[in-house]
Amino acid sequence: MSGYDYDIGIAGGGLAGVTAAIQLRKKGYAVALWEKNKYPFHRVCGEYISKESWNYLQSCGIDLPALELPEINKLEVSAPNGALLKSRLDLGGFGISRYRLDYLLYEEAKRWA
Ligand SMILES: Cc1cc2nc3c(=O)[nH]c(=O)nc-3n(C[C@H](O)[C@H](O)[C@H](O)COP(=O)(O)OP(=O)(O)OC[C@H]3O[C@@H](n4cnc5c(N)ncnc54)[C@H](O)[C@@H]3O)c2cc1C
Secondary structure (H helix, E strand, O other): OOOOOEEEEOOOHHHHHHHHHHHHHHOOOOOEEEOOOOOOOOOOOOOEEEEEHHHHHOOOOOOHHOOOOOOEEEEEEEEEOEEEEEEEEEEEEOOOOOHHHHHHHHHHHHHHO
């Protein structure tokens, strides 16, 4: 792609922007994505990703099984007085730093550039 002839411009390369860019490129659209930070970069996040998004992230080109990520199946909330609330997470999720996830998505988006 050359010049400034794009079908779609996306401001912000967070999870929404970068996954949209990948999906739109796969559909053949010319996409310009602007991110004010330089990848890879840290951001505040609990780093728990629900398994709801497993198939979607794979459809964006992230080979999740190959990453051997920790599974998260239980939740514990503690209070200053020591009280502990425990619950199983039926669907569960996996742990991955946003530094790593965003960068993997960014690399995948670049592959489609
Ligand atoms: C403290 C905290 C903890 C969280 N923990 C979790 C968690 O454990 N699990 C989970 O699934 N979700 C978590 N979330 C929610 C998750 O971070 C958001 O749902 C997700 O980041 C939203 O993605 P987004 O792309 O819409 O926005 P963002 O990720 O915020 O991306 C927006 C992007 O736009 C860029 N930008 C902004 N202005 C401009 C500009 N003018 N030009 C260019 N670029 C620009 C920013 O740099 C940023 O990269 C947490 C959120 C917070 C605040």
